[in-house]
Amino acid sequence: MTDREEANLAGIFPSVPQxxxxxxxxxxxxxxGRELFIEKGYEQTTAKEIAAHAGVATGTFYRYFSDKRQLFMSLMEDQMDKLMPPEPDWLNVDPENFLASLLADHYRQLDKLGLHRVLPEILPRDSELAEVLAEARRKIHSRIHRGLIHIREKGLTWNDLDLDSVSWAVMVLVEKIPEKEADSGKKADLSEIAKIICRLVFPPGLLKN
Structure with missing residues (x-):
């Protein structure tokens, strides 16, 4: 790293510590910053508060970050992969249970990170971040789509469904889990969601064979 390393989303840092x-x-x-953004919200958190919470002077904050947005974008760059839905393994010997395990790991990790709770506040006013997230979603969609094409070639999925639409349906089902939990006030049954997704992908009988 150089003292003026440029990151794709965060931009050029004032300096990078050696x-x-x-x-x-x-x-x-x-x-x-991560903790305060989650606790107080992005707009209500200041650079001075972040520095105080970290036990450093405000000047130290500005030594490493231009502003709180750059700090947040740095967090997002580091954790982007963890925010995206997991990619199913349709050829796993037990794709339903494997997907349920993937979802459990993903949401355990997401809850620990917590940054997804801040995004609804930021995305409407930050078109750059919105586009970066959209591009990350498109890449995940593309990988899921390729996986479905592969199992169709093996005769393992429906012939009369548009696999592009199936891919998006899988992503939406997975991404809406936190919203479902918030609305219902109870934890989602990830095994049931994995079952629904696999029944969308595999015709009856195939999962048993």
Whole structure:
């Protein structure tokens, strides 16, 4: 890394620490920002509060980040893959249980990270971030779509369904799980959701064979 390393989303940082102690301060700022964004919301969190929470001076914040948006974008760059829906393995010996396990791991990780709770506040006013997330979703969709084409070639999925639409349906079902939990006030049954997805993909009888 150079002192003016350019990141795709976060942009050019004022400086990038080289010494371990300075690196720890930067990491503390990132973690404090993450916690405060989740706790207070993005707009209600200031750079001064992030610095105080991290136990450093406000000037230290601006040594490593231009503003709180750059800090947030740095978090997003580091964790983008964790925010995206997992890619099913349709050829797994037990795709239904494997998908349920994938979903459990994904949402356990997502809950621990927490950044998805901040996105509804930021996305309507940050077109750059919205487009980056949209592109990440398109890539996941493309991989799911390719996987479905592969199993169709093996005669393992429906011949009369548009696989592009099936791919998006799978993504929407997975992405709406937190919303379902918020609306119902109870945890989603991931095994049931995995069953629904697999029944959308596989004709009757195939999962038993």
């Amino acid at each position: 010494q371990e102690r300075a690196q720890q301060k930067r990491l503390a700022l990132l973690e404090s």
